[in-house]
Amino acid sequence: MSVRPLRPADVPALAPALAALPLMARYRRSADAIAADLAAALARGDGLLAWEAGGEARGLAWFLREGTLGVGGYLRLIALAEGAQGGGAGAALLAAFEAEVAKASRHAFLLVSDFNEAAQRFYERHGYARVGALPGFVLPEVAELVYWRRLR
């Protein structure tokens, strides 16, 4: 089990595993849409790390290394397939994201849905502070909570 760069060959199996998550259903992200997003992100050179277990990518961290509010990296998405949750993979991906961002930026930012209390607890356990909210930013009935951690 390890964190490594996401590869194009990971996408066909990983995209449907992520699309099966309740979070993705709520945001209406189908397997095809996730696969297209990841292909475009790989082509752009976005930060993309995979969690590999049993020879397969079972989760990812997708991020921008710099530029957020002029000073920080931005975690666009961290997500593990259902069976890969609750075992420390998220912490490993978050630490790898932070190490990569810290090379270019002093701050890390991310957004969490107001209903995603498990993810809010996860980020708070890992040193992130809730600093704001963007009401209706993606879905009209959901606020995206802004989380921030100073990296150095």
Ligand SMILES: CC(C)(COP(=O)(O)OP(=O)(O)OC[C@H]1O[C@@H](n2cnc3c(N)ncnc32)[C@H](O)[C@@H]1OP(=O)(O)O)[C@@H](O)C(=O)NCCC(=O)NCCS
């Ligand atoms: C949020 C996420 C990245 C955290 O990574 P993780 O490796 O699961 O983190 P942890 O090991 O710290 O466990 C997270 C929670 O799962 C619980 N958990 C324990 N065993 C579990 C299992 N077998 N299956 C699922 N969850 C389990 C943990 O107790 C913890 O819940 P708590 O905060 O109520 O104590 C991951 O759970 C995930 O991908 N969730 C779905 C997508 C998502 O919400 N992404 C965040 C978008 S902002």
